[in-house]
Amino acid sequence: MASFFPKPFNTSDSDTLVGLQKRDDLEQELSQKTSGTGSNPQQYLEQQIQVAQNQLNTLKEKINTLGGGSSDIVIPDFKPNNQKTKSFWKRIEYGLNVQSQKSNPFLPTTSDFTLTTGYKFNDKMTAGVGTGYKLGWGTGFNHISLSSQGVSLRTFLDMKLKGSIWISGGYEENYQSAFSDISILRNQNAWQKSGLIGLTKKYKIGKKAGNVQILWDYLSYSQNPPTPAVKFRIGYTL
Secondary structure, eight states, rough: TTTTTTTTTTTTTGOOOOOOOOOOHHHHHHHHEEEEEEEETHHHHHHHHHHHHHHHHHHHHHHHHHHHSSSSSOOOOOOOTTTSSSOTTEEEEEEEEEEEEEEESSSSEEEEEEEEOOOOOEEEEEEEEEEEEEEEEEEEEEEEEEEEEEEEEEEEEEEEEEEEEEEEEEEEEOOOOOOOOEEEEEHHHHHHHEEEEEEEEEEEEEEEEEEEEEETTGGGGSSSSSSSSSEEEEEOOO
């Protein structure tokens, strides 16, 4: 305590802080308590510290025997849910998904553009919905014609597998025919159903985030006409 509260050289003992025990008083009290041990106060304190150290070593050996590992306390590989500290709106994630079907090596016949809205339950799981528009490009360079070739409604669930690899699944309904009037979309029998499961690779380039998906549509075999069973998609986080 004397090292924490050093007295200036020009002060006297009467200037000692009120209630603070001086070194001389402490040594005198220890000398009285250790008068029958034949040791000075400093040796007595060192002996007590050594006894405490021996007891601590004994406890570590018991922990080693029971746990079979290091006696040091190991903090588990715990990662807190960073989303808990965020408000509802801060957990919302918006994205754009693009999928094309080519009729030749140079120009896709159609491209699906889908806007998605996902809610991040935690750092390892996101679920959401999306709506897409199928844009027709025509049949080639000699016949480029933009047209409405369909729409889609989607639900999805992404769960982190390892690193930047995620397991993705979802259910979709797609209207796969050209239309010029929105009222045509009310015919529920014209919608095709898709059940998807696959893998997503997420990546970052600077501040931009994106993903690449390969999905298997296990309901494609029951469609008439049949639709592709494997879907390849590219996504971007807005």
